[in-house]
Amino acid sequence: MQNPAHGPGxxxxxxxxxxxxxxxxxxxxxxxxxxMPxxxxxxxLWDRGWREPGxxxxxxxxxxxxxLAQNELRRDGRIQHIAHSTKGGRAVDLLSTANTRLRTTAISRAARRKGMLYARYDRWVPSFGDAGESVVAHSLTEAMRRGDGFTPVAPDRRFGEISRIGTLTFPGPVDNGAWQTVIDPATGLAVPHLVLIEVKNRRLTLYPRHAEVHQLLHKAALAAEAFPGQPIVPALICRRGHSWLFWMAKDLGFRVLQTRRQFFTLPDKTNPRYLTEVQEELGFDLHAINGAMPNIIDFFKSTLPKExxxxxxxxxxxxxxxxxxLRRPAQGHPRRARTHGTAAQPVPRRRTRHATGRPRRAADLDLAARGRTREPRPPLTAP
Structure with missing residues (x-):
């Protein structure tokens, strides 16, 4: 029987x-x-796609x-793991073909090159978070300047992080927020909507199960509880999102934008050729924000006003x-280690999953979106 979480396409x-x-x-x-890493x-194979013969x-x-395919190939011995150490002392995990016949030297040379490029990329990672948030703040500022109906929520009247709104203090700052003026189609009156925005400028493709998604929903749900009469629109901006995430967003009432670019700040005095090499040889969709700041205006100009x-x-x-x-304790995430005497013994990970094979919390959110809940298991009876 086909797993219902995987359609035939x-x-x-x-x-x-x-x-x-x-x-x-x-x-x-x-x-x-x-x-390759x-x-x-x-x-x-995901961002660019496989060029299938014919x-x-x-x-x-x-x-x-x-x-899943990578794990299967490793089990079958068709690809193998390489723990590579660069000249600068950085450890890089790589994968290589297991067919080394007559190309050991070529594989070793490729490992040094790919290891060096990925270590270079890794040195730029600390700038990703601030870069993504800067792009969103700049885009909101441009939308406000153009008269698209957005104004800042922050007390300093600038777009940026929000730690509290009125009497509500968030458990962690919201990356950005805006008041959006929406015309009520029934009355024709202007109604301010609170848009809460989280920015996840990572290589990770977000799925409904990821904590990055739950962070946004938790903060937006707290805002809805604190201000029951206020229209609230949670918005998630990420590099890539799986189609399941977009279905979940439609069901629950939040919006997702995937930029298909990873923004970062190129360090000063860095040769632009270093960026080009990472983009071309690793296939990464990096976008340096040095100089002209990129915009994601369409999301604020077209998508949000309509939806x-x-x-x-x-x-x-x-x-x-x-x-x-989201307030309920997470299942299947025990402590990483339990101490017995002086030695820390790892605790076997017990993952609690839904029948679709997805973690229970993401599956329960999907069920809630459809007005259903998971049926309790029947009690165990003695034979």
Whole structure:
């Protein structure tokens, strides 16, 4: 029986069929590249798509399918892990083809090159968070200047982090927020909507199960509880999101923008060629914000004005259910270690999953969006 969490898609393949096809694509890529970090594998086969022989249209593979295929290839001994150490002493995890016959030297050279490039990328990581938030703040400022109906929530009247609104103090700052003026179609009156924005400028493709998604929903649900009459629109801005995340957003009443770019600040006096090498050889969609600041105006100019009213109405209904689920202690996340005497013994991880194979919290949020709850398990009886 096909797992309901994995639709057949246009290829009419079940989950096992997609994994098998991904194995073929991965092996072909390794024949060309010899060595890659996992992030490059996703960049080539998810962001760019596989150039299947005889098919001019790129075929993208979801990250979870690539992970399953990669694990299968490693179990079968067709690809292998390399723990590479760069000249600068950085440890980089790489994958390589296991077919080393007559190309040991080429694989070693590729490992040094890919290790150096990924270590270079890793040195830029600390700037990603601030860069993503700067792009969003700049885009909101431009939207306000253009008269698109946005004004800052922060007391200093500038777009940026928000720690509290009125009597509500958030458990952690919200990356950005805005008052958006929305015209009520029924009355024709202007109604201010509170847009709460979280920015996740990471390589990670976000799924409904990820904590980054739950952070936004928790803060927005707290705001809905504190201000029951206020229309609220949660908005998540990320580099990439899985289609399940967009379905979840529609069901619960929040909005998602995927930028398909990872913003960062190129360090001063850095040769631009270093960025080009990472972009071309690792396939990363990096975008330096030095100089002209990029905009994501369309999200604030077109998407939110059209969808904010409907999203706020939906979120008003779903926020209490989401808050109840997100306040509950997470299942399947025991402490990392339990101390016995002086030695720390690892605790086996017990993952509690829904019938679809997805973590329970994400599955429960989806059920809540459809007005249902998970049926309790029947009590155990003695034989």
């Amino acid at each position: 246009k290829r009419q393949l079940d989950k096992a069929g997609w994994v098998a096809l991904a194995c073929t694509a991965i092996e072909q890529i390794f024949e060309e590249q010899l060595v 996992h992030a490059e594998l996703e960049a080539r 098919n001019p249209k790129p075929l993208p593979f979801f990250p979870h399918i690539l992970t 904010s009213a409907a999203a706020a109405q939906r979120w008003k209904l779903m926020a209490p259910l989401a808050l109840a689920l």
